[in-house]
Amino acid sequence: MELEKTDFGPCCSCGREGDDLNVRNIVMLEQKGTVRGSGWGCVQCDLPCDGAVAVLCDDCMSLGRPIKFAIAGPAKDKKRVPIETLGAEHEHDMSKHPEVE
Numbered sequence: 434m435e436l437e438k439t440d441f442g443p444c445c446s447c448g449r450e451g452d453d454l455n456v457r458n459i460v461m462l463e464q465k466g467t468v469r470g471s472g473w474g475c476v477q478c479d480l481p482c483d484g485a486v487a488v489l490c491d492d493c494m495s496l497g498r499p500i501k502f503a504i505a506g507p508a509k510d511k512k513r514v515p516i517e518t519l520g521a522e523h524e525h526d527m528s529k530h531p532e533v534e
Contacts, residue, residue, distance in 0.1 A: 442511030445502040446493035458494040460487045464519035468506040478529035485519050 441457070443450040450456060466472040466485035474482035485503040492498075502513040527533060
């Protein structure tokens with residue numbers, strides 16, 4: 434059985450996209466995204482799903498290229514915003530994460 438490939442749209446670093454490019458690396462950023470409820474959050478520390486997310490192709494991920502864009506809204510919409518337009522910090526409340534002590 435072959436799994437269906439998810440199309441995340443263009444790489445948030447190089448901006449390229451296409452069937453031959455593996456844009457499959459999901460990165461949680463430490464800033465709030467532009468669309469509430471469409472990013473990452475944490476059940477453990479009650480962090481809402483407002484964190485910005487970026488997707489990178491395998492090349493950009495392995496080379497450590499800088500992230501230039503973040504996803505704006507649901508990933509399936511393929512909208513991007515410049516990273517410098519993101520809002521306030523979005524970080525875990527480590528006092529509610531006893532597993533790191």
